[in-house]
Amino acid sequence: MRVFIVYAHPSENSFTHHVKDSFITGLEYSGHNVVVSDLYRMHFQTDMSESEYLREAMYRKDLPLPPDVQAEQKKIIESDAITFIYPVFWSDAPAKLVGWFDRVWTFGFAYGKDRIMTPLYKGLVLCVAGNTMQYFKETGLLDSMQRVMLEDRLFDRVKTKEMIIFDATSREYPDRESNWERHLQRAFDTGRNF
Numbered sequence: 248m249r250v251f252i253v254y255a256h257p258s259e260n261s262f263t264h265h266v267k268d269s270f271i272t273g274l275e276y277s278g279h280n281v282v283v284s285d286l287y288r289m290h291f292q293t294d295m296s297e298s299e300y301l302r303e304a305m306y307r308k309d310l311p312l313p314p315d316v317q318a319e320q321k322k323i324i325e326s327d328a329i330t331f332i333y334p335v336f337w338s339d340a341p342a343k344l345v346g347w348f349d350r351v352w353t354f355g356f357a358y359g360k361d362r363i364m365t366p367l368y369k370g371l372v373l374c375v376a377g378n379t380m381q382y383f384k385e386t387g388l389l390d391s392m393q394r395v396m397l398e399d400r401l402f403d404r405v406k407t408k409e410m411i412i413f414d415a416t417s418r419e420y421p422d423r424e425s426n427w428e429r430h431l432q433r434a435f436d437t438g439r440n441f
C-alpha cells in the first residue's frame with residue numbers, strides 16, 4: 248500500500264519525531280511505500296492568500312489552485328492511505344497542520360458535489376500529547392479532539408479511521424522516559440500491522 252504521511256513538528260529533537268520514524272520503520276518492514284510531507288521542513292505556507300479565500304468562499308470559483316496545494320493533492324490522489332503525525336498543541340494540531348487543511352482540503356477536491364478526492368482506504372491519526380489519557384477523558388477533550396480530526400477533517404474521505412494518542416510525554420512527568428519504549432513499540436507495531 249502507498250501511505251502518505253503528513254508530519255508536523257518543528258524540531259527533530261522531539262518525541263514526535265521518534266514516533267514518526269518508528270511508524271515508518273514498521274510500514275517499511277511490511278513492504279508498504281511511504282511518502283512524507285514534513286510541513287515545517289518544507290516551509291509549507293499555511294496562511295491562506297486572499298485569492299485562495301475568494302475561491303474557497305465561492306466568490307470566485309474560477310480562481311486557480313496554487314502549485315504547492317496541487318502538489319499535496321497529487322500525493323493524496325496517488326496514495327491508498329493517509330496518516331497525520333503531530334504533537335497536540337492547545338488540544339488540537341499545530342497551526343502548521345491546521346493551515347494545511349485550510350489550503351489543501353479545497354472545494355471541488357475534498358468537498359463539494361463531484362469532488363475529485365475518492366475515499367482513501369484508511370485514515371490514521373498519531374498524536375503525541377503532554378497530558379495523560381485520564382486527563383483527556385475527565386475533561387472531555389478526548390472527545391473533542393477525536394470529533395474534530397475524525398468526524399470533521401477526515402469524515403467520509405477515508406473508509407476506516409483511527410486516532411492513537413501517545414500520552415503523558417510532558418517533561419513534567421517522571422515516568423516520561425519509561426513511557427517512551429512502550430509508545431515507540433506501539434508506533435512500530437501500528438506501521439507493521441497497517
Ligand SMILES: Cc1cc2nc3c(=O)[nH]c(=O)nc-3n(C[C@H](O)[C@H](O)[C@H](O)COP(=O)(O)O)c2cc1C
Pocket residue numbers: 256260261262263264334335336337338339375376377378379416417
Ligand atoms: C504550544 C504548545 C501547546 C501545547 N498544548 C498541549 C495541549 O493542549 N495538550 C497536551 O497534552 N500537550 C500540549 N503540549 C505538549 C506537546 O504535545 C508536547 O510537545 C509533547 O507532549 C511532547 O512531545 P514532543 O517531544 O514531541 O514535543 C503543547 C506544547 C506546546 C509547545
